Every structure is written in structure tokens, then in C-alpha cells.
Amino acid sequence: MRLAEFREGDPVGKFSEALTALAGKVVIVATAEEARRRLESMLEGKRVVASRAPILGGLGEAYSREACAAADIGLTSADFALADTGSLVFLTESHESRLISLLPPIHIAVIERRKILASLDELLSRVPHPSVQSSAMVLITGPSRTADIEMRLVRGVHGPGEIVVMIVGT
Amino acid sequence: MKSAPPQKIQDTLADPQLQRAIYSATGRLAENRRKTVTADALPDYQELRQHAHDVKQHTLDHLDKYLEEFERNVIARGGKVIWASTGAEACAFISNLARERGVKLVVKSKSMTSEEVHLNEHLEKDGIEAVETDLGEYIIQLTGEKPYHIIAPALHKTREQVAEVLHAAPDATPESLTAIARATLREKFLAAGIGITGANFLVADSGAIVLVENEGNARLSSSAPPIHIAIAGIEKLIPRAQDLAVFLKLLARSATGQPLSVYTSFLAGTRRAAEPDGPEEFYVVLLDNGRTKILADVEKRQSLYCIRCGACLNHCPVYRKIGGYSYPWVYSGPIGKILTPQFLGRDQDSWLPFASSLCGACGEVCPVKIEIPKILLELRQEIVEKSGDRAERLAFRMFAWVMRHPRVYEQFRWVRKMGKLPSAGPLKAWLSQRDLPNLPAKSFRELWRERGRS
Numbered sequence A: 001m002r003l004a005e006f007r008e009g010d011p012v013g014k015f016s017e018a019l020t021a022l023a024g025k026v027v028i029v030a031t032a033e034e035a036r037r038r039l040e041s042m043l044e045g046k047r048v049v050a051s052r053a054p055i056l057g058g059l060g061e062a063y064s065r066e067a068c069a070a071a072d073i074g075l076t077s078a079d080f081a082l083a084d085t086g087s088l089v090f091l092t093e094s095h096e097s098r099l100i101s102l103l104p105p106i107h108i109a110v111i112e113r114r115k116i117l118a119s120l121d122e123l124l125s126r127v128p129h130p131s132v133q134s135s136a137m138v139l140i141t142g143p144s145r146t147a148d149i150e151m152r153l154v155r156g157v158h159g160p161g162e163i164v165v166m167i168v169g170t
Numbered sequence B: 001m002k003s004a005p006p007q008k009i010q011d012t013l014a015d016p017q018l019q020r021a022i023y024s025a026t027g028r029l030a031e032n033r034r035k036t037v038t039a040d041a042l043p044d045y046q047e048l049r050q051h052a053h054d055v056k057q058h059t060l061d062h063l064d065k066y067l068e069e070f071e072r073n074v075i076a077r078g079g080k081v082i083w084a085s086t087g088a089e090a091c092a093f094i095s096n097l098a099r100e101r102g103v104k105l106v107v108k109s110k111s112m113t114s115e116e117v118h119l120n121e122h123l124e125k126d127g128i129e130a131v132e133t134d135l136g137e138y139i140i141q142l143t144g145e146k147p148y149h150i151i152a153p154a155l156h157k158t159r160e161q162v163a164e165v166l167h168a169a170p171d172a173t174p175e176s177l178t179a180i181a182r183a184t185l186r187e188k189f190l191a192a193g194i195g196i197t198g199a200n201f202l203v204a205d206s207g208a209i210v211l212v213e214n215e216g217n218a219r220l221s222s223s224a225p226p227i228h229i230a231i232a233g234i235e236k237l238i239p240r241a242q243d244l245a246v247f248l249k250l251l252a253r254s255a256t257g258q259p260l261s262v263y264t265s266f267l268a269g270t271r272r273a274a275e276p277d278g279p280e281e282f283y284v285v286l287l288d289n290g291r292t293k294i295l296a297d298v299e300k301r302q303s304l305y306c307i308r309c310g311a312c313l314n315h316c317p318v319y320r321k322i323g324g325y326s327y328p329w330v331y332s333g334p335i336g337k338i339l340t341p342q343f344l345g346r347d348q349d350s351w352l353p354f355a356s357s358l359c360g361a362c363g364e365v366c367p368v369k370i371e372i373p374k375i376l377l378e379l380r381q382e383i384v385e386k387s388g389d390r391a392e393r394l395a396f397r398m399f400a401w402v403m404r405h406p407r408v409y410e411q412f413r414w415v416r417k418m419g420k421l422p423s424a425g426p427l428k429a430w431l432s433q434r435d436l437p438n439l440p441a442k443s444f445r446e447l448w449r450e451r452g453r454s
Helices: A002-007 A011-021 A032-043 A065-070 A120-126 B008-013 B016-036 B045-061 B063-076 B087-100 B112-116 B119-125 B135-143 B159-165 B174-191 B217-223 B241-256 B291-295 B301-305 B333-344 B361-365 B372-387 B390-404 B406-410 B413-417 B426-431 B444-453
Strands: A025-029 A048-050 A073-077 A080-082 A087-091 A106-112 A136-140 A162-168 B080-084 B105-108 B129-132 B194-197 B201-203 B208-213 B227-233 B263-267 B281-287
Touching (some): A011 A025, A032 A106, B045 B063, B087 B119, B208 B241, B333 B372, B390 B406
Parallel strands (some): B105 B129, B105 B194
Antiparallel strands (some): A136 B263
């Protein structure tokens, strides 16, 4: 019932609202060409390690542990996004690694609009057996954070302190 | 006789800075939780709690079946399951594996189970450096302390104290202190031969472990080193990956008031052929360490449903005063009060189940609906039946007899006439912590009789 109500809603708006509330950034572009132009300007002058997902068009260095440790930006393509929590979902596969979205201080993820799902419930009904596809399914909900010192929120502990999600499509 | 509570309680109560730290941290966590479980934020919150309770009940009632299914699936994904009936066995396996692989440095992400078995001490003794990587855990490892709170291990430390531990300037901000820890620990992650994590859930149908965290250190521990070892109690099982939605929605909300934690990792086995990274070896150490003993107790089996969110600590009027170090074991707060006597034996620290006002807050906020107050009462009964004070037992028997005989009861009118109870003898200790209301001039019985006459 709630899923049906959601379908008539606005997944991009909901996702953006949830991620922005966590201090993530959302960039919305209409086409793959526009995505590429925007990415090129965002990545200019930076050391970038990127997955080899076709949507990223070969930008940046290919995966290596050393590149991940040294890069300013990790560029990935998420398999899904969850609108109600502002989460990205990655199934580590041939082109996505675990460390690109983890070691560099900034993480930029590109996702097609149609891959935004309503919620965790929808994800687990679409992917009921994540381990068949991959050794690691990771949900990323906002920048890495801690409140271990006097309950003060600090971003960017071990993972990226900044996260930018580019949504492609209309 | 019940054992006496430790002096640590008095020390904590007498430390105003510590009192403030506990009160504000637990208060904030409780408030964050409240906002995310309101009818607007999560309309089916109560149904989710019941569902989570039912899934845990089902799983633990059929644990043998699910444990075997879990092991089959871990093996199918290239991993290995180690059955450890004691903490010593768990530690010995990890230590031996490190020795066999020539590993001198191990990175660890926060795991209460590893605290329970004293893994770090064990590894150190065998010449293996084990580095805690959760920021709070890292701080208290440097000071040689234990976690103060299930989810906020360094809750009792001020930023000045943290600065001292990290050799930073005394006026360093939490941001700069975090950056120092990040830089130091990053090198450890990249150099470590083994990463050790706990597991928030073990998923039987997938042979997977699930890790929930905010910092990224559990992801690093499970992905950067060539070997990943997860250590978890056998009660962490859930049947299917699909059951996760219910638990994930409840866990982060109850713990920190987030709809979902920053990182949720669903990890099954070793790196696959086409995957760029991930561990070459994957082990799950399944720990009993007394859990099957609790499993055998049908009434109190639900103690094992706990998903370690810490909500009962944040809402407990006792924990909020006496703090984490007044409890004798790694699990503190209300959940610690019911786990400790069941794991370590009723005789040790038998004061614990009695140190509760039975206000019921813990049971009310528990995301998996463990009836903590009821279990506290059952434990009290067991302890008193076994080793109760004879004088106390006699006093209560007399009290019960008097209450059943109205005419005798009325003979005790004079107690009320005394006004205040005398603060002496056995009453002195009891009254030192309590204010009794003023007694009314007339008793209910006297008023009743007067009404009847008029």
C-alpha cells in the first residue's frame, strides 16, 4: 500500500531530501553527455580513481589499492539507491570495488534515475539473495561519521567525509 | 547472602563531570531515538518490534537447523566456520591462524563479543598487535579501559582527555582529534594481515554476516586485509536476507536515532574471481561461551534476542546515574543485568538484578521486545530462593501472614501514628536513598468506617 503511494510520488525529490539532510550533495542531470561534462569539471585537477562501469565512460584511473589510497576522489556507479533513506547500494562486481567508495576523502557516485527504489523493503524483494551476485553488498547512507568525542558529530572518520550523488535521466 | 555492589557506584555518583557526561550523552541518544520512532516517522514501529521479536524467537527455537544451514552456505561461498564453545577456544583459533600466516598486525572493528572473550589481551600475550579502529574503542584501548557503553565506548572521556591520549594540543577540536586518529589508523588498515570484526547479524540462507556502522572502520577491517575473521555469538542468526529490513529499521533508530546507519555491509565469503578486491580468506568464529545454557531456559531464552542497540542503557534511571563501569561485566545497563548472572552464574555479583527500580523503561524501548523487567524478577527469585537471607525471608513471611489477616493488620495502627519511620537498624540503609511520603492522618479503613456510620 505504502509502496503504491510512493510510486506516484517523487523518488528523486525524496532521495535528494534524505541525502541532503545527512550533508550529502545531489546533482541532477538530464543526459549521459551532461553527466560527463559535469563530472569532467568536478574532477579537474584532482587525482581520481574510478570504477569501470560503462556509465562513467573511462574517467579517472582504474582500480588499484595504491590508487585508492592516494586518490582525492573515488568515482563509482551505484547499483541502486533508496529514496526514503538517501542510501546508495553497491554490489561488488567486476567493475565495482569495495575500496573506491571507501578510501578517498570524497566519493562521487553516478546513478540512473530509474534505479532509485522506494526503500530497503523494495531492495530486498528485488535482491532477495545478495550473496548469489556478490561477496559484498554495501549500503552507504551519507558521509562517514562519528560522535565518539563528547557526542559531537564529526564527518569523515575512516570513510569519505563528502559524498556527491549524480542522478542521470528524466 | 547477596553480594554487595561495588564502590565504583559511589565514585561515579560523586564525580560531577562524569555525571554530566553520562546524563547528557544518554539523554541525547534517547531523544534522537524518540524522534525516529514516532507515529509520523515510523507508523508501523510497534508491528516491526513484534515482528523482530517473532523472528528471533523462531530462529532461536530452531537454532540447530539454522546454524547448520549457515555453515553450509558459508562453505559454499568459500569461507569457513569455526565452532568455539569457550572464549579461550575462539581466541586460540585466531591466534594460531595469525601465527600460521605470519601475521603480526591485526585491525579490529568494534565487537562486544571480542570484548567478552578478551581477544585483545589474548593476542597481545601471543605477540600479535591488535588495533581497535572504531574511534571510541581506539581511545579507550590507548587508555587501557573497557567500553563504557555498548555503542558509545568512550562516552566518559572529555575532549581534553582524548587530546592527551592522542598527544594533541589540549585545545584540539573533536574534528582535529578525529583527523589524527584517521591518519594513524589508515596506515594500520593498509598494513594489517588480518581484519577482525564482529557481526550484527548472521544470515542463514546466505552464509553472510552483516555489519552496521557509521565510521567505515568495519568496512575497512573486512575489506582491506587479505584475511577477514568475524566473531559472533550463535544467537546472532536470522533465517533470511529478507528478514534484514525489519532489523535494520529498528537497530539504527534504537541505537542512535538514524533511519539507517551510514554503512551496512552484507558480506558473504571470499573475493570472487571477477571482483577487484575483498579478502582471500573468510572465517566466521561462532561462539557459545554459555549461550546454549541460556537457550535451554525456555523462560529466559529471550535474553538472547538482544541486538545490542544500547537503548535500554540510555533509558535506564540506574545506568544514567551509576554509569558503565559500575557493572561487573562487558554488558552494562539493564541488558547487562540480565545477561551477567545468566552467563557468569547467579552467585557472582548477585546484587545486580536487585539494582533496578523496575520502572519498565528498558522493556518498553527494547526493539526486539525482551521482557527485561520480568526476567529481572525471575532472577531475583532464583537468587533469593537459593541463598536468601533467613531473617529477610522470615520477615517477609510474617508480613504476608499479617496482610492476609485484617484483624491482626489493624493492630499495627501505631506504625502510622509514629509519623516518620525511624531511620535505624535495617531501615536506615533503605531510607538513605528514599523519601517516603507523609502518612495521612487517617487510614483508608478508618475513613471507610466513618462513611459507613454517617
